[in-house]
Amino acid sequence: MKIEQINKTKTPIVKIDKKLDRFQGKILFPEKLKQANDTLKKVGLPKAYKP
Helix, strand or coil, X not given: CCHXXXXXXXXXXCCCCHHHHHHCCCCCCHHHHHXXXXXXXXXXXXXXXXX
């Protein structure tokens, strides 16, 4: 892609750092994950909006 095309596109261009691969498959915040799972068990997911 040329710079002119990049400047005119409405889609953001994101470059992902390869160093983030070391976090793949790891749970970084186990307390928050447990709290979120407990909340979802009690409340459940919201209904999906279908127009």
